Amino acid sequence: MKRYLLRKILIYLLTFFIAVTIDWMIPRFMPGDPIRNMLTRVSVSSNATAIQQMYDYYSHLFGLDLPLWQQYLNFWKSLFQGDLGISTYLFPTPVIDVIKRAVPYDIFLLLPAILLSWYAGNKFGAVAARSKRLDNTITPLSYILNATPYMWLGILLSWFFGIILGIFPIAGAYSYSLQPSFSWKFIGSVLHHWFLPFLSLFMVEFGGQAIGMRNMIIYELEADYSHYLGTLGAPQKLIRNYAFRNAILPQVTGLALKLGTIVAGALVTEVVFSYPGIGYLLLAAIQNQDYFLIQGCFLFIIVGVLIANFAIDIIYVLIDPRTRRGMTGETS
Amino acid sequence: MKNLRIHNEILYFALRNKKVQIGLIIILFFVLLALIGPTLTMYQPFEYANPLGPQAPSSKFWMGTTFFGQDVFSQFVNGLRATFIVGLLGGGIGTLLGIVIGFTAGYYGGIVDEILNALTNIVLVIPTMAVLLIIAAYLDVRSVFTECILIGLTSWPWTARAVRAQTFSLRTRDFVDLAKLSGMKSFKIIFSEIAPNMMSYLLLVFILQFGGAILTAATLDFIGLGPTNAISLGLMMQYSVLWGALPFGMWWWFVPPGLAITAIVGALYCTNVGLDEVFNPKLREM
Numbered sequence: 001m002k003r004y005l006l007r008k009i010l011i012y013l014l015t016f017f018i019a020v021t022i023d024w025m026i027p028r029f030m031p032g033d034p035i036r037n038m039l040t041r042v043s044v045s046s047n048a049t050a051i052q053q054m055y056d057y058y059s060h061l062f063g064l065d066l067p068l069w070q071q072y073l074n075f076w077k078s079l080f081q082g083d084l085g086i087s088t089y090l091f092p093t094p095v096i097d098v099i100k101r102a103v104p105y106d107i108f109l110l111l112p113a114i115l116l117s118w119y120a121g122n123k124f125g126a127v128a129a130r131s132k133r134l135d136n137t138i139t140p141l142s143y144i145l146n147a148t149p150y151m152w153l154g155i156l157l158s159w160f161f162g163i164i165l166g167i168f169p170i171a172g173a174y175s176y177s178l179q180p181s182f183s184w185k186f187i188g189s190v191l192h193h194w195f196l197p198f199l200s201l202f203m204v205e206f207g208g209q210a211i212g213m214r215n216m217i218i219y220e221l222e223a224d225y226s227h228y229l230g231t232l233g234a235p236q237k238l239i240r241n242y243a244f245r246n247a248i249l250p251q252v253t254g255l256a257l258k259l260g261t262i263v264a265g266a267l268v269t270e271v272v273f274s275y276p277g278i279g280y281l282l283l284a285a286i287q288n289q290d291y292f293l294i295q296g297c298f299l300f301i302i303v304g305v306l307i308a309n310f311a312i313d314i315i316y317v318l319i320d321p322r323t324r325r326g327m328t329g330e331t332s
Numbered sequence: 333m334k335n336l337r338i339h340n341e342i343l344y345f346a347l348r349n350k351k352v353q354i355g356l357i358i359i360l361f362f363v364l365l366a367l368i369g370p371t372l373t374m375y376q377p378f379e380y381a382n383p384l385g386p387q388a389p390s391s392k393f394w395m396g397t398t399f400f401g402q403d404v405f406s407q408f409v410n411g412l413r414a415t416f417i418v419g420l421l422g423g424g425i426g427t428l429l430g431i432v433i434g435f436t437a438g439y440y441g442g443i444v445d446e447i448l449n450a451l452t453n454i455v456l457v458i459p460t461m462a463v464l465l466i467i468a469a470y471l472d473v474r475s476v477f478t479e480c481i482l483i484g485l486t487s488w489p490w491t492a493r494a495v496r497a498q499t500f501s502l503r504t505r506d507f508v509d510l511a512k513l514s515g516m517k518s519f520k521i522i523f524s525e526i527a528p529n530m531m532s533y534l535l536l537v538f539i540l541q542f543g544g545a546i547l548t549a550a551t552l553d554f555i556g557l558g559p560t561n562a563i564s565l566g567l568m569m570q571y572s573v574l575w576g577a578l579p580f581g582m583w584w585w586f587v588p589p590g591l592a593i594t595a596i597v598g599a600l601y602c603t604n605v606g607l608d609e610v611f612n613p614k615l616r617e618m
Contacts, residue, residue: 015454019462026466143605147543147598149550151569152590159578159586170578257490260459267461268554272573279555286469286556294469301462309457 001317001324008313012306019302023295024075028068035059084299085292089285095296098281103300105173105277108194110266113201118255120202121209126244128210129217139214145207150265154200154272161196168196171274197273201265205258212254216247249320256312259305342532342610351606358599362592366416369409377407377563389584396584399575407563408588414476414564415546415596418483422545425484427538430491435522437492438499449496456489461551468557476559479552483545491537498533502526532611536604543600550593565589 035058059065066074078084084095121142128138145153162170174180174189220226220243229239267279274280278297285293317323346352373394375381382393382401389396395404437448464482468474502508503526511521527534552558553566572578572586 011450011453012457014450015457018454019458022463023466026470143601144594144598147547147601148594149547149554149566149569149590151551151554151573152586152594155569155573155578155586155590159581159583163578163581257456260461263459264461264548264551268551271555271570282465283556289469291469294466298462298466301459305459305462306457 004317004323005313008310012310016302016306019299020076020079021072023299024072027291027295028071079299084296087285087290087293089288089290089293095292098293099278099296099300102276102278102281105270105275106266106279106304109197109201109270109275109277110262113198113205113266114255114259114262117202117205118209118251121206122213122248122251124206125210125213126217126240126247129214129221130240135214138210142207142210142214145203146211148204148207149268150200150204151268151272153204154197154269157196157200158272169193170196173276193273193275197269197275200272201262201269204265205262208258209251209255212251213247216250217243220244220247249316252312252316252319256309259308259312263301263305345610346607349606349610351602352610353606355599355601355603355606358595359603362412362596363416365409366412369412370406373403373406373409375403375406377410378402379406381406386580386582386585395588396582398571398585399577399580399582404568404585404588407568408565408592411563411565411568411589412592414559414562415549415593417476418480418549418564419542419546419596421477421480422483422487422549423538423542425481426487426541426545427491427534429484429488430537430541431495431534433488433492434495435499435526438496439503439518439522439526441500441503445496448492452489452492452496455486456493460486460548464548464552465555465557468552472560474557474560476562476564479549479559480545483548483552487541487544487548491541494537495530495534498530499526502529532607536607536611539600539604539607543597546593546597565593 035055082096084099087093087095087098090098124134124138125142128134128142158168158170161168169175169192173193174186175193178186178189180186217240221239223243223246226239226243229242266277267282269275270277270279271283278300282294282297284290285297380401381403382397385397385401386399387393387397387401389404393403393405395408397403398407433448433452437445437452463486467482468479471478499522508521508525511525516525549558549564550566550569553564554570556570558564558567558570566589568589569586572582577583577585
């Protein structure tokens with residue numbers, strides 16, 4: 001178990017290292033000049049010497065006039081001090097503060113959506129695998145949901161429930177007329193705004209999980225041990241329980257592999273509902289060419305996904321006894 | 333001769349499989365629309381064709397007009413072209429990279445495998461979208477073509493992993509040993525002895541990559557990093573949300589692009605399941 005986890009941690013550290021390096025490298029080696037872009041965009045002054053002065057000032061401020069290796073070391077140093085630069089779009093707020101304000105909304109949206117869709121998808125998928133009638137309804141529906149682009153489902157839900165029926169708000173995280181406080185009214189407003197983005201994430205994810213579980217259960221029920229149990233005269237319920245316990249393992253690792261897609265889905269869902277998480281922030285950052293904010297969001301997404309991956313690895317150790325006893329449970 | 337008969341048999345079962353039929357008909361419909369569509373309209377996608385601004389579908393503007401009076405039908409059919417290009421090229425590059433890396437890792441084993449496997453695992457954990465975001469954000473001019481390359485370069489890991497596992501199980505078979513004994517080159521063994529045994533599997537992988545590339549492109553376009561010089565279905569959805577199609581109820585603007593993506597990707601999945609039944613006779617519903 002120790003070896004398994006150590007190996008995983010090593011991979012994650014290496015991934016983090018590479019991600020930070022990409023984060024450092026891309027602005028410096030891509031064609032184009034972010035500082036010049038920023039200055040022309042803001043177009044503070046038409047005076048050439050003033051622009052040159054500002055250019056030099058910013059180059060110095062961001063340390064772009066140092067040798068490359070020095071820049072790289074400085075990048076790591078400031079990273080560990082929690083310094084991700086200053087947002088130009090929300091000047092002069094530090095990027096880390098902007099992100100800190102957005103992250104709680106992401107967690108609040110993603111965590112329930114992932115956990116509930118995983119749970120419900122697995123339950124329904126397992127049921128669909130053994131009933132012909134449900135298999136003919138749930139399975140095609142799951143395939144369609146799985147093929148739906150996240151933002152489109154979000155748009156449809158917001159159009160139908162928000163505009164046509166008018167029972168759900170279509171923008172923001174809470175009513176603009178309220179101040180954040182610990183009152184029932186405020187909490188109610190937060191939940192009211194949260195529901196549609198959550199639902200659209202939940203539905204797409206549900207489809208993917210249900211398909212995965214259905215196929216795994218069918219596969220397990222065809223396995224030798226299931227047939228053997230059947231010939232021994234074991235009740236169907238027992239066989240299905242065994243199949244379910246075996247089928248759940250790939251579903252756990254499958255969830256880890258899908259995290260990136262789910263996070264990307266959350267980003268666009270937030271854009272649809274103007275929900276003030278990282279996705280909404282990112283759109284604003286891209287439209288205003290706020291490169292530090294984009295880089296900060298990139299790092300936060302990576303760190304978030306790595307932490308979630310690690311959490312899933314620990315859960316995997318808990319539910320698969322083979323990894324605990326040092327046998328190779330996972331084929332990687 | 334024998335080979336030909338096997339192909340015919342697969343084609344026979346494929347064309348008689350309901351899921352393959354449904355999937356192919358839907359895809360064919362959209363392919364035709366993408367090919368013929370742009371010749372049916374006299375408006376350019378970004379042309380301000382309607383001085384009256386947003387209008388519901390009419391005989392003049394088949395899918396209505398946008399907030400700016402642009403013809404939605406023209407945007408839609410041209411966007412469909414971009415969607416198919418991204419699927420074909422982006423999915424194609426992803427599949428090809430995955431196959432090459434998977435074959436190399438699986439066939440050579442040892443240290444080559446260790447390195448490639450570590451690389452695969454790392455790229456697998458890094459959220460693709462985050463990397464695409466940061467690269468695309470720094471490109472001043474983006475075309476559909478660059479989008480394809482970026483998507484292809486980041487979508488290969490799961491394919492590489494699957495191909496590697498399959499190659500592992502094939503490389504110890506007798507016929508591979510025989511080929512080795514006869515002095516065949518490794519490259520030739522992979523492509524003439526191992527690959528043909530996985531052809532059906534590789535086709536399925538390509539179909540999934542095709543659909544995945546379309547969805548990834550839609551996400552990228554929607555968050556504002558789509559092509560800067562062309563229209564796409566994702567861009568249409570982005571514009572419609574940013575320019576208030578929702579509060580003004582301009583459904584004709586945002587329903588078609590998403591519906592087309594869902595239909596195409598859904599049809600691809602459907603074909604995939606159907607072909608799986610064709611290739612694995614055990615799964616066939618008799």
